[in-house]
Amino acid sequence: MSTEALEAIWRAVRTIPRGQVATYGAVARLAGLPGRARLVGHALKVAPAKLRLPWYRVVGSGPRIAFPKNTRQHAEQSRRLRAEGVTVTEGRIKRRNAGNLDEMLWKPR
DNA sequence: GTTGTGACGACTT
DNA sequence: AAAGTCGCCACAA
Numbered sequence: 001m002s003t004e005a006l007e008a009i010w011r012a013v014r015t016i017p018r019g020q021v022a023t024y025g026a027v028a029r030l031a032g033l034p035g036r037a038r039l040v041g042h043a044l045k046v047a048p049a050k051l052r053l054p055w056y057r058v059v060g061s062g063p064r065i066a067f068p069k070n071t072r073q074h075a076e077q078s079r080r081l082r083a084e085g086v087t088v089t090e091g092r093i094k095r096r097n098a099g100n101l102d103e104m105l106w107k108p109r
Numbered sequence: 110g111t112t113g114t115g116a117c118g119a120c121t122t
Numbered sequence: 123a124a125a126g127t128c129g130c131c132a133c134a135a
Contacts, residue, residue, distance in 0.1 A: 041116035
């Protein structure tokens with residue numbers, strides 16, 4: 001995979017505002033890689049810690065925490081999101097505002 | 110080259 | 123709601 005794609009993903013993740021989340025699919029689209037949500041997961045996995053990416057703001061469709069329950073990562077992501085005011089219950093994200101921008105979208109309903 | 114395994118997602122049962 | 127199926131593709135074995 002090209003590093004440009006990885007960097008595009010990292011840049012997209014950086015644009016997610018505090019207190020909001022974006023899905024893997026949305027991040028992929030933002031990075032110009034529609035349909036490649038899995039690549040986003042990979043990009044986050046290999047991202048240098050030095051970048052200090054807000055990886056915890058990236059969630060699965062639902063929107064829900066992508067990690068299985070009872071894993072360290074799941075707990076960690078929930079903790080960090082709650083620390084930013086995001087409500088997480090049983091791995092699900094509760095929507096709080098009207099998600100104006102398409103990027104911090106949670107399914108607009 | 111093939112296979113299995115994912116920080117995924119949309120759709121269909 | 124839950125479980126399959128299929129499309130997507132990077133990576134390791």
